[in-house]
Amino acid sequence: MSDGRLSPTAGNGQIVVSGLTKHYRNVRAVDNLSFTIEPGRVTGFLGPNGAGKTTTLRMLLNLVTPTAGAATISGIRYADLPDPIRHVGAVLEASSAHKGRTGINHLRVVCAAAGLPKQRADEALALVGLSPAAKRKFKGYSLGMKQRLGIAAAMLGDPKVLILDEPANGLDPEGIRWMRGFLKNLAAEGRTVLVSSHLLSEMQLLADDVVIIAAGKLVRQGRVDEVVGSMAHTTRIRVRTPQSDELVAALAEHDAKVEPGEGGVLLVSGVDAPTVGRAALAAKVELHELTTERPDLEGVFLELTAGKAAIR
Numbered sequence: 496m497s498d499g500r501l502s503p504t505a506g507n508g509q510i511v512v513s514g515l516t517k518h519y520r521n522v523r524a525v526d527n528l529s530f531t532i533e534p535g536r537v538t539g540f541l542g543p544n545g546a547g548k549t550t551t552l553r554m555l556l557n558l559v560t561p562t563a564g565a566a567t568i569s570g571i572r573y574a575d576l577p578d579p580i581r582h583v584g585a586v587l588e589a590s591s592a593h594k595g596r597t598g599i600n601h602l603r604v605v606c607a608a609a610g611l612p613k614q615r616a617d618e619a620l621a622l623v624g625l626s627p628a629a630k631r632k633f634k635g636y637s638l639g640m641k642q643r644l645g646i647a648a649a650m651l652g653d654p655k656v657l658i659l660d661e662p663a664n665g666l667d668p669e670g671i672r673w674m675r676g677f678l679k680n681l682a683a684e685g686r687t688v689l690v691s692s693h694l695l696s697e698m699q700l701l702a703d704d705v706v707i708i709a710a711g712k713l714v715r716q717g718r719v720d721e722v723v724g725s726m727a728h729t730t731r732i733r734v735r736t737p738q739s740d741e742l743v744a745a746l747a748e749h750d751a752k753v754e755p756g757e758g759g760v761l762l763v764s765g766v767d768a769p770t771v772g773r774a775a776l777a778a779k780v781e782l783h784e785l786t787t788e789r790p791d792l793e794g795v796f797l798e799l800t801a802g803k804a805a806i807r
């Protein structure tokens with residue numbers, strides 16, 4: 496992979512979570528959760544605080560023992576994978592390394608411990624664009640560089656499956672854009688990319704599929720466009736006019752629902768923008784704004800998980 500490209504390793508890379516459950520003493524952190532993650536796609540794993548995302552990812556990686564149920568990667572439980580580092584790469588929290596060690600040495604130590612050839616360290620560093628900082632000490636790395644180093648470590652085994660918990664945390668806009676391109680490329684190579692995040696606008700740009708959980712249970716799984724499309728009925732027309740009363744009267748004849756928005760805006764539902772425009776024209780109402788507000792992933796997420804955030 497001297498050109499920076501990796502060839503996916505064997506195994507179909509499908510992740511299957513089946514009846515997965517984790518109870519702590521009085522908390523059902525994960526409650527009979529089932530879903531499937533497909534290779535060749537980026538899947539966003541979303542949920543409010545305390546939904547059980549990290550616990551699920553930790554069970555996938557055999558870091559937490561399930562109370563019930565199972566999770567498999569390419570049909571095998573993580574604990575039974577013959578050479579896990581070559582099949583699954585994971586970054587669960589911002590990378591930590593010996594402060595005085597250089598980035599390249601940190602990766603070489605991981606290679607040595609995992610029985611991987613030393614040159615994988617250089618290749619993985621190049622892959623995440625950190626070669627120029629290879630010989631700088633970890634303590635001088637920015638948060639963004641630490642995130643990249645964590646991803647480089649996860650890529651050392653050229654894994655078919657990549658699992659990342661909040662990878663965009665602490666990245667600046669350029670870093671977030673880099674991450675998006677990087678993860679999309681990995682999926683395009685046929686790898687499975689599972690990413691948990693709170694950044695819903697970023698997820699809408701990055702993910703092909705989403706799994707949304709709340710209070711340990713599955714709320715929705717599907718393609719991002721289908722999940723967002725299923726909420727098309729929440730589309731609203733945003734209208735600004737100095738003649739609100741006249742417009743409200745005109746729209747009443749079209750069975751439109753009109754609600755006041757912030758700053759004197761009217762939010763109209765039940766009709767489309769051309770209908771609002773024609774009604775305004777017929778009533779000689781002056782319009783200063785006429786915009787269709789379609790639901791986005793953030794709106795859908797908030798609607799689906801309303802009231803289910805755990806304050807625990």
Ligand SMILES: Nc1ncnc2c1ncn2[C@@H]1O[C@H](COP(=O)(O)OP(=O)(O)OP(=O)(O)O)[C@@H](O)[C@H]1O
Pocket residue numbers: 519520522523524525542543544545546547548549550551805807
């Ligand atoms: N080791 C533990 N002991 C007891 N309770 C735990 C433990 N780990 C997690 N929990 C609880 O399980 C629930 C799910 O936590 P988890 O960290 O998996 O959620 P999350 O979706 O990752 O949340 P966030 O988005 O805030 O990181 C929370 O109520 C949490 O307090």
